[in-house]
Amino acid sequence: MQAQIRIGISGWRYPPWRGPFYPPGLVQSQELRHAAHQFPAIELNGSFYALQRPASYARWAADTPEGFVFTVKAPRFITHVLRLRDARAAVANFFASGLFGLGAKLGPILWQLPPNLAFDAELLDAFLALLPHDTTAAAALAADRDAQRMRGRELLEPERPWRVRHALEVRHDSFCHPDFVALLRRYGVALVVADTGGRWPELGDVTADFMYLRLHGASALYASGYGDAQIDRWAARIRAWAAGGVPADMRTVAPAARRASAPGRTPRNVFCFFDNTEKIHAPANALRLADRLGLGTGLQITR
Structure with missing residues (x-):
């Protein structure tokens, strides 16, 4: 099996991308179509x-080519308002809101926790237990949505059975604990490797059969770009994860999980998204990293 990166x-x-990334005169309704032909995946963040x-x-599914994947950022109402407590109805509403319309283009669900939410093993265990891991379970959960609120804006049946994956991004130092990693591994939820310029934890523990990376900015959140040496470093890390290993220069807080398979490493799929979007850095950095990994499209960014 070969890893997919x-x-x-x-x-x-993003207005600053118009001209440098999007061709002059391209109408806004065509921007997704253009971006989806340069990148194989995009984070949907309006859902947050x-x-x-x-x-x-x-x-969105119709505007993107076959084989394209959307990852979907889960609502901040669940993560930042409810703070994961008593979240079943809200999670049901989220899955009823139309995710099944992406079909095979539905990638991992991203759950981003707020910086002031500390690790609570009991709370997180109960929340992770809610999360469905295939569209059959997701449809059963969606059936428990708030029918009155969702009337006229719901899709309750997936086109066919499909895997549902989850990734969790944390922003409080208390999550730097082996018990947290063990919980994610128990539920097969990926720990998001988040580069935040040192502002929040950056952990490289492997907790699922895929990796999810978010590069928010090398020094300033959402605003700073990545130089060639930094791009090379992330390329080396991605190669290590994709090959089934762990980068030697990443901090981890728990021993590597034992593999039940035969000797040898099992390749892992890797998702990596640039979130330094305030300027033109994100598409430029993403294209440069793809090129370093031999995945480049050849598109040029106008300076």
Whole structure:
């Protein structure tokens, strides 16, 4: 089995990208189509701010080529308002809101916790137990949505059975604990490797059969770019994870998980998204990293 590496961007609607990345005169409605032909995956982040509608998910799926993948950022209402407590109804609403309309283009669900939410093993265990790991379980959960609130804006049946993966991004130092890593491994949820310029924890523990990376900025969140040496460092790390190993220069807080398979490393798929989107850094850095990994598209960014 060969690992699949997807280098992408977080979102796609940013005015500074018009001209340097998007061709002059390209209408906004065509920006996703353009970006999706340069990158094999994009983070959908509008879903973080509000529930989207089935028609939007269907349109996004139609605007992207076969083999493309969206990762979907889960609502901040669940992570930042409810803070994972009593979240079943809200999670059901999220899965009922149209995710199934992405079909085979549905990638991992990203759960980003707020910086002031500390590790609580009991709370996190209960939340992770809620999460479905295939569309059959997700549909069963979606059936428990708030029918009155979701009326006219729901999609409850997936086109066919499909895997549902989850990735968790943490922003509090208390998560730097072996018990946290053990919980993620128990539920097969990926720990997000987040580069935040040293502001929040950056851990490289492997907790699932895929890796999820978010590069928010080498020094300034969302604003700073990555130089050639930094791109080379991340390329080396991605190669190590994809080959089934662990980069020697990444901090971990728990021993490596034992593999039940025969001797030898099992390749891992890797998702890596650039979230330094305030300027033109994200698409430029993503294209450069893809090129370093032999995945380049040949697109040039206009300076």
